[in-house]
Amino acid sequence: MAVITLTGDGSYERQLYLKQLINNFISSYGDYAVEKIIGAEAGIDQLRAALTSGGLFSDHKMVVLDQPSLVKGFSELYQELLGSIDESMSVVINEAKLDKRLSLYKYLKSHSQFKEFNSPDYPSLSKWVEHYARQHKGDIGRASASYLVERLGANQQSLKNELDKLLLYNRQINKESIDLLTEPAPQSTIFQLLEAAFNGRRHQALTIYDQQRALKVEPANILAMIVWQLYIIAVVKLAKDKSLNQVAAEAGLKPYVLDKASYICQKLSAQDIRRLVSDLLNLDLRSKTKSIDLDGALKNYLLFLSS
Secondary structure (H helix, E strand, C coil), X not given: CEEEEEECCXXXXXHHHHHHHHHHHHXXXXXXXXXXXXXXXXXXXXXXXXXXXXXXXXXXXXXXXXXXHHCCCHHHHHHHHHHCCCCCEEEEEEECCCCCCCHHHHHXXXXXXXXXXXXXXXXXXXXXXXXXXXXXXXXXXXXXXXXXXXXXXXXXXXXXXXXXXXXXXXXXXXXXXXXXXXXXXXXXXXXXXXXXXXXXXXXXXXXXXHHHHHCCCCHHXXXXXXXXHHHHHHXXXXXXCCCHHHHHHHHCCCHHHHHHHHHHHCCCCHHHHHHHHHHHHHHHHHHHHCCCCHHHHHHHHHHHHHC
């Protein structure tokens, strides 16, 4: 009997590892030897039945429990259910988030093969992009790989999908093909907007803003994303001598996100950041209580940042 726990926010690597486990088991015992239980759709009786019944055409069986924490009653009965599994059965628990304070985490940590997959940081993602391109008989330079990650964000599955598309178009991936074939992620774009503004590139900042509006992104959503980016900048500014990894762990953010914001912090004092956030929140309040031209107000705010 083996219980394997897969957890962590590195969903791409976690799902890839799960797929390999399932394929290996099927190659040994056949397609009907694997049963999957979706926590969001299953009840405790279905889960119990899966863990107590044998395989249809094989002496061995694998049960994949996807997000079992969503099954009502599992958090109270997990020791009973997992502790009585037959030796011929393998159980894979695929749970993205496990609260380390709960007894379930401690039980799985000590009673299962525990594998945690964390989201790669910004430099690691760029290196992964280069490696993936080479694996698939393509090539992307370091600068283009970094540009792709900045443009699309940290979703590894999304990066993989876009890389597949780019490689089909041309095995040599560069900035021109990236701009031609991919759409920038909103959060990544808003960071570029702020970066342009803080560096005095008014025209570029307003152009990015107009592009977002052309893509039907509402002013209120742009405002909310600017607030979020300023929050990240504030977190980095107030971290002082702490490492980015330590700050990321304390703030629940990814290190690469903080890394991108760190150089903007050098241009701003803590007082500057407080004033900018306060001005933006006041603008948000006015937009919700009065009739104002939020488009025009946000553009004026960007011009102020660029001054």
